[in-house]
Amino acid sequence: MVLDNIAIINFKNFAEEQIPLSQGINCFVGDNGAGKTNILDAIHYLSTARSMHTLTDSQCTRHDQDAFIIDGRFLRDDKRKEQIVCSYSKRGGKTLKRNGKEYDKLSEHIGNIPLVVVSPADSALISDSAEERRRYLNKFISQTDRTYLNALIRYNAALQERNKLLKTSPTEDMLLIYDNMLAVAADIIFARRKEMVAKMQPLVERYYAILSEEREAIGLEYRSEMEHTPLLAQLLGARQRDFVNEHTTCGPHRDDMALTIGEYPLRKYGSQGQQKSFLVALKLAEYTLLSEKCNEKPILLLDDLFDKLDMRRVAQLLKLVGGEGFGQICITDCNKHRLERTLGEAGVEYKLFNIDNGTATAL
Secondary structure, three states: EEEEEEEEEOOOOOEEEEEEEOEEEEEEEOOOOOOOHHHHHHHHHHOOOOOOOOOOOOEOOOOOEEEEEEEEEEOOOOEEEEEEEEEOOOOOEEEEEEEEOOOOOHHHHHOOOOOOEHHHHHHHHHHOOOOHHHHHHHHHOOOOOHHHHHHHHHHHHHHHHHHHOOOOOOOOHHHHHHHHHHHHHHHHHHHHHHHHHHHHHHHHHHHHHHOOOOOOOOEEEEEHHHHOOOHHHHHHHHHHHHHHOOOOOOOHOOOOOEEEEEEEHHHHHHHHHHHHHHHHHHHHHHHHHHHHHHHHEEEEEEEOOOOOOOOHHHHHHHHOEEEEEEEEEEEEEEHHHHHHHHHHHOOOOHHHHHHEEOOEEOO
16 A cells, blocks of 8 residues: 555645655654654544544644645555545534545545554553553454454444443343343454454564564463453343442453563563564554555554664664565654664665655655
8 A cells, every 4th residue: 555645735734735755665854843743644544534643633623724635645556546535624524535435434444544653652552551552452453354343333332321321220121231232242352352462462572573682572462351251241240330330340341452571561661662662563563464454565654763762773673664564654753864874774765855834845
């Protein structure tokens, strides 16, 4: 998958810009706040119809404007052309069109433009709650598995209704209806998550070894009470606890993905470099599995490339992603000379853009 050209109108600090991209490595350099990451976020919108940050559509609209448009022209690995247009207006809301036809539901677009992002925000996968890791798995698996996405939608809808019911005076008959709805969807969610994490584990180990050149063992494990007890039995056993707490206290919405180094929690025992290397390895494993599932090389976004990685590890990363197993890559960094030097040492070709106050200039 290659993004040939992206046109941006009134998105964040870009008034109107059109950027033709290389099929290989594209580098965006400039001062902090110039708009480098905004270009990556525009690409993310074309893939997912939302920001890669916790921003609303209105917050992504340029100041003093009421609407934005992002128009992407793609070329698939089989040479088919795609046009994706994501637009938003304060009056009309958000629309997403593929080759001129509007989607009925935005969820129908998920997985059409495979994408993997590596950014400083990934640190939340280590430092924040299990919710962040579940959100990561949900987004990842949904790109390639429509059955999983539909099960997740059904599960969340039933969970919301069950929690509302628990705040009133629920009857056993009503609870059993929602219990069964949750259990059916949960079986799919649990099975798919467990399978995906098992596939990721050896890939993460391999990529971590390449990036860090260190010998410590790392681990990745999906943890769920459904490993031992079916959800329906858990829900029946947690009745009184659910009544007291007025919400559903068991299910895959409480599962976790454990990240370890030397059999200890990565969060407590990993250095900044080790944690970042682990996260990059995790994303590269995601890239490999997405590529296999989609029969299409995803677009790889590397935001703030040198964040918590020394030049040696960055050079290892660039050598890796510059190989045949990877496709189009977009990189941001604030230090042009550092990036050029590291790219030169890695021996990879690239296209360079200077970003200045919402303007992109090819160098």
